[in-house]
Amino acid sequence: GQGFRMERDGKTMTQLTFEDSDVTDYDVSPEDGTFAFVTNNQLSLVDYDCSNRRMLVDGGPRDENDPRFFKDPLSNPVFSPDGQTIAYAHRHKGLNLYDVTTGISKLVIEDPMFGLSPVQYSPDGTKLLLAMGQWETPAAHAVYHPDKNVLVRYAEAQDYINCCSYHGGPAWSPDSSSFYGIASIHDTGYQY
Numbered sequence: 001g002q003g004f005r006m007e008r009d010g011k012t013m014t015q016l017t018f019e020d021s022d023v024t025d026y027d028v029s030p031e032d033g034t035f036a037f038v039t040n041n042q043l044s045l046v047d048y049d050c051s052n053r054r055m056l057v058d059g060g061p062r063d064e065n066d067p068r069f070f071k072d073p074l075s076n077p078v079f080s081p082d083g084q085t086i087a088y089a090h091r092h093k094g095l096n097l098y099d100v101t102t103g104i105s106k107l108v109i110e111d112p113m114f115g116l117s118p119v120q121y122s123p124d125g126t127k128l129l130l131a132m133g134q135w136e137t138p139a140a141h142a143v144y145h146p147d148k149n150v151l152v153r154y155a156e157a158q159d160y161i162n163c164c165s166y167h168g169g170p171a172w173s174p175d176s177s178s179f180y181g182i183a184s185i186h187d188t189g190y191q192y
Helices: none
Strands: 004-006 013-015 023-028 035-039 042-046 054-058 074-079 085-090 094-099 104-110 116-121 128-132 140-145 150-154 179-182 189-191
Touching: 023 074, 035 074, 042 074, 054 094, 074 116, 085 116, 094 116, 140 179
Parallel strands: none
Antiparallel strands: 004 013, 023 035, 035 042, 042 054, 074 085, 085 094, 094 104, 116 128, 128 140, 140 150, 179 189
């Protein structure tokens, strides 16, 4: 339940987190290797060399009566390509953007049902791909445009799985104009 970094030699591992609770979600800054992680319903950050650990957002106490109690209400931290913004979900509030430079977190889309989860910024950083839905609802995706504060929902192909990273998950095209997903039929892909 902790975060580790594997070096390029494929053998050397460095432990990045030393938490009392499991690390439930994480992302790595493409800019400088900073490690953002969620543990005990807090979004925290540690530098590439394991120094300068700091808590960025405290999601508050967990609700033991929530059937999803096993999961932290804070989840899915995703760095922007320049490493200046961390998008994350808060189950009881919605989509949030944390500005690494100013230390300010801003709720940008209210979503008390926890239907929006950050997946990945586009390579140019102008769009944020979001997974939508819960276990009880069909999977869907949306793209959030931070500069306009606009959410565009997309129709889904049939039999699509968005929850499972072992299926590859959706990915942006290199020019940021589209994203790809994997259908549940083995080796079948489609483009939006």
